[in-house]
Amino acid sequence: MHYAKPLARLVGELEKLPGVGPKSAQRLAFHILRASEEEARMLSDSIIDVKTSISMCKICFNFTDQETCDICRDPKRDRSIICVVAEPRDLVAMEKTNEYHGLYHVLQGVISPMEGVGPDQLKIRELVGRLAQGEVREIILATNPTIEGDTTALYISRELRRDLPEAEIKISRIAHGMPVGGDLDYADQATLIQAMQWRREM
Amino acid sequence: MPVYRANAIVLRRTNLGETDRILTLYTREHGRLSAIAKGSRRPASRLAGATELFNFGRYLLATGKSLDVVTQSETRESFPNIRADLNRIAYAIYIVELVNETIEDREPNPDLFDTILSCMYLLEGGVDPEVVTRAFELQLMAASGYRPRLESCARCGTPTSTQKVNFSPSIGGVVCGQCGPLPEDTMTIHHETLDTMKALLNAEAAQIRDSRPSERTLDEMANVMRWYIRYRLERELKSSEFIQALKAGR
Numbered sequence: 168m169h170y171a172k173p174l175a176r177l178v179g180e181l182e183k184l185p186g187v188g189p190k191s192a193q194r195l196a197f198h199i200l201r202a203s204e205e206e207a208r209m210l211s212d213s214i215i216d217v218k219t220s221i222s223m224c225k226i227c228f229n230f231t232d233q234e235t236c237d238i239c240r241d242p243k244r245d246r247s248i249i250c251v252v253a254e255p256r257d258l259v260a261m262e263k264t265n266e267y268h269g270l271y272h273v274l275q276g277v278i279s280p281m282e283g284v285g286p287d288q289l290k291i292r293e294l295v296g297r298l299a300q301g302e303v304r305e306i307i308l309a310t311n312p313t314i315e316g317d318t319t320a321l322y323i324s325r326e327l328r329r330d331l332p333e334a335e336i337k338i339s340r341i342a343h344g345m346p347v348g349g350d351l352d353y354a355d356q357a358t359l360i361q362a363m364q365w366r367r368e369m
Numbered sequence: 370m371p372v373y374r375a376n377a378i379v380l381r382r383t384n385l386g387e388t389d390r391i392l393t394l395y396t397r398e399h400g401r402l403s404a405i406a407k408g409s410r411r412p413a414s415r416l417a418g419a420t421e422l423f424n425f426g427r428y429l430l431a432t433g434k435s436l437d438v439v440t441q442s443e444t445r446e447s448f449p450n451i452r453a454d455l456n457r458i459a460y461a462i463y464i465v466e467l468v469n470e471t472i473e474d475r476e477p478n479p480d481l482f483d484t485i486l487s488c489m490y491l492l493e494g495g496v497d498p499e500v501v502t503r504a505f506e507l508q509l510m511a512a513s514g515y516r517p518r519l520e521s522c523a524r525c526g527t528p529t530s531t532q533k534v535n536f537s538p539s540i541g542g543v544v545c546g547q548c549g550p551l552p553e554d555t556m557t558i559h560h561e562t563l564d565t566m567k568a569l570l571n572a573e574a575a576q577i578r579d580s581r582p583s584e585r586t587l588d589e590m591a592n593v594m595r596w597y598i599r600y601r602l603e604r605e606l607k608s609s610e611f612i613q614a615l616k617a618g619r
């Protein structure tokens with residue numbers, strides 16, 4: 168290494184980031200080096216800030232800087248419906264649509280038997296606990312249409328039917344099928360089967 | 370880049386970067402290989418469906434420097450019924466994980482490929498996933514050189530005749546107990562279980578489909594095969610934990 172020690176250290180740390188190779192790390196490090204001290208401090212402060220102030224919402228397990236997240240605290244939200252997502256970034260994607268006004272539940276992952284991620288490592292117990300309180304009338308399972316997403320959705324619906332047999336909760340799953348701008352000719356069998364199954368009347 | 374074709378089942382897939390996936394394919398023609406499916410995580414990707422776990426299809430691959438590249442794919446079967454049933458998903462995942470852990474790269478075995486595929490179709494068709502899985506485990510062990518000895522004592526060759534028999538994973542089959550002390554890992558099973566195992570070891574799809582073992586036999590076989598495979602692989606498969614969890618919650 169031909170860098171001065173502090174610079175080498177910065178390059179080394181940046182290289183640990185996902186998708187950042189040695190060349191990119193070097194470019195970023197030089198950018199930071201040339202930036203004003205204020206800019207550099209803002210970057211370092213914001214890194215420390217997320218680590219110290221962000222935690223999981225006690226209700227929905229989204230990331231928040233308070234005890235409960237903005238959505239759970241919002242009185243305008245429909246409290247009778249919960250959208251179940253795997254990751255906080257899925258929640259963000261859903262929020263960007265401006266179409267959904269209910270609450271969320273973030274599982275913090277999906278059941279992935281091959282990776283050794285089982286139901287106990289996710290926030291499924293907590294979801295059942297929320298539903299047992301009786302206020303919720305519908306849950307929407309918004310996991311990805313992958314094997315892991317399917318497994319997680321099937322597992323949750325099985326648990327709910329078993330643990331809360333009396334509860335009148337509608338369990339639904341987001342539709343799967345052709346993506347907007349997709350091409351029927353190139354769609355695979357699984358997608359087309361789903362698209363036909365989940366079709367709706369016009 | 371030379372291009373080649375393969376009939377394959379997806380054994381495993383891991384995300385790479387923003388939109389790519391690395392697939393572990395078990396191909397009929399070339400055995401197991403890894404290939405990159407570029408852009409397959411984009412919503413409108415033409416490869417997306419073909420990168421799903423236990424998808425069976427025809428793949429066009431290009432030889433790459435380190436990893437081969439999936440250039441085109443055509444799904445032959447995506448097993449929608451398996452994907453709609455928690456129990457069947459669990460066993461199907463177990464089957465592909467077991468294959469992935471047992472075989473080596475680039476060692477083609479068309480018979481084994483056909484066995485995997487036929488077990489997947491049995492699961493898809495609604496056959497008891499436990500029976501399918503036990504048959505598959507036995508046939509996979511046999512195909513990889515670990516056929517358990519079920520006809521006679523694996524140590525001395527005395528034929529098994531008693532009502533209850535001893536099975537030892539470390540000895541590699543049944544042991545009679547007359548020719549020496551029983552190993553520590555010996556399990557006692559009913560003769561009926563042994564007969565079912567013998568039948569499943571050589572069973573074709575139709576025989577697996579029509580096999581109706583009793584609850585006791587299924588439990589005993591599950592236990593025997595769990596320890597047998599554990600002894601061969603020297604570890605427990607991750608996906609078997611999920612099967613246990615589902616069974617416990619039944």
